[in-house]
Amino acid sequence: MTNTKATMSQASIDDTFANFDNNNNSIENSSDECILDSFRYIGGRRFHNVLDAKYFLPNDNGEVDRLEGQHFLYRHIWQGNFSSPVTQRLQQPGACVLDVGCGPGSWILEMSCDFPSAIFVGLDISPIFPPEQKKPPNATFLQANLLDGLPFPDGTFDFVYQRFMSSALEESQWRDEVIAELVRVIKPGGWIELMELDVVCTEDTNAPTYQRFNRSLMDFLADRGINGLISSKLKGYLESTKQLTNIQCEERSTRIGQWGGRLGEMMCVDLLEGVAACKPALSQFMNITYDEFDSMLQTVRMEVDSSQFCYKTHRQV
Numbered sequence: 001m002t003n004t005k006a007t008m009s010q011a012s013i014d015d016t017f018a019n020f021d022n023n024n025n026s027i028e029n030s031s032d033e034c035i036l037d038s039f040r041y042i043g044g045r046r047f048h049n050v051l052d053a054k055y056f057l058p059n060d061n062g063e064v065d066r067l068e069g070q071h072f073l074y075r076h077i078w079q080g081n082f083s084s085p086v087t088q089r090l091q092q093p094g095a096c097v098l099d100v101g102c103g104p105g106s107w108i109l110e111m112s113c114d115f116p117s118a119i120f121v122g123l124d125i126s127p128i129f130p131p132e133q134k135k136p137p138n139a140t141f142l143q144a145n146l147l148d149g150l151p152f153p154d155g156t157f158d159f160v161y162q163r164f165m166s167s168a169l170e171e172s173q174w175r176d177e178v179i180a181e182l183v184r185v186i187k188p189g190g191w192i193e194l195m196e197l198d199v200v201c202t203e204d205t206n207a208p209t210y211q212r213f214n215r216s217l218m219d220f221l222a223d224r225g226i227n228g229l230i231s232s233k234l235k236g237y238l239e240s241t242k243q244l245t246n247i248q249c250e251e252r253s254t255r256i257g258q259w260g261g262r263l264g265e266m267m268c269v270d271l272l273e274g275v276a277a278c279k280p281a282l283s284q285f286m287n288i289t290y291d292e293f294d295s296m297l298q299t300v301r302m303e304v305d306s307s308q309f310c311y312k313t314h315r316q317v
């Protein structure tokens with residue numbers, strides 16, 4: 001399988017913006033867009049520049065901070081970094097672990113310290129990896145596009161972990177390519193763990209602005225072939241490989257906003273930072289200006305604080 005990174009040439013700039021602008025509306029905020037080889041910059045945020053990848057969230061320092069904070073929240077919510085029964089296996093010298101779409105590598109950094117005799121590999125389309133001096137000797141990072149196939153031989157890993165990739169992968173890619181590729185690289189007897197989240201609000205929640213944002217996000221994703229609520233499908237896709245046994249799904253529901261106490265308030269900040277990260281892509285799709293998006297964000301903040309929102313996270317093991 002090839003592992004070539006498709007960087008963009010000037011000729012394909014229009015195609016890229018057309019990808020972000022499915023209605024073919026004129027592009028607002030275009031004055032601060034510019035194209036470089038490795039990254040794209042839109043609305044003051046930095047993005048990956050890989051042609052065939054649909055992932056639309058930024059990869060700049062602000063996003064790295066968001067992902068790092070989010071890592072600590074979910075470790076707390078789940079009381080641990082994984083649910084699979086792999087502890088003994090990872091204590092064996094030379095056990096190999098892969099984190100697909102590892103982002104800034106918070107999970108790998110902790111896991112590689114907790115299991116110093118195992119070898120950890122983090123793979124991401126964007127090179128937002130920790131600096132050399134922060135990397136334990138048993139951790140390494142690799143820039144690659146999962147959709148080009150994982151650049152490892154069959155049966156390489158004891159444990160393959162993948163978290164929060166629902167906005168990166170089309171439903172058909174999950175079904176037809178990605179899960180098969182994760183299965184291909186695990187050793188016989190190895191484990192795969194997928195963790196995804198859905199944001200839900202109780203039926204009586206009065207949050208019209210959030211509902212509008214959420215509907216637009218789901219439509220934006222659907223236009224790109226992405227199912228923003230993929231969690232419920234994953235067990236079926238794992239089963240359909242007919243190569244996996246012991247498939248289990250766990251769920252945690254976490255209150256967001258004031259009704260969730262201190263954790264709820266931190267989750268609210270995480271949700272709002274997530275919404276803000278959608279601004280360059282979503283404001284265009286919703287055909288609103290950045291200022292209008294920002295004022296929508298303020299209203300979402302008030303709605304979330306006075307309503308009953310939950311994050312539901314799922315681990316498929």
Ligand SMILES: C[S@@+](CC[C@H](N)C(=O)[O-])C[C@H]1O[C@@H](n2cnc3c(N)ncnc32)[C@H](O)[C@@H]1O
Binds near residue numbers: 162163
């Ligand atoms: C929401 S972030 C989650 C990061 C990390 N897993 C975590 O939980 O903190 C999704 C990550 O997937 C990466 N990604 C998106 N599409 C990808 C692809 N086709 N191949 C590899 N990585 C990809 C993004 O660059 C981003 O770092």
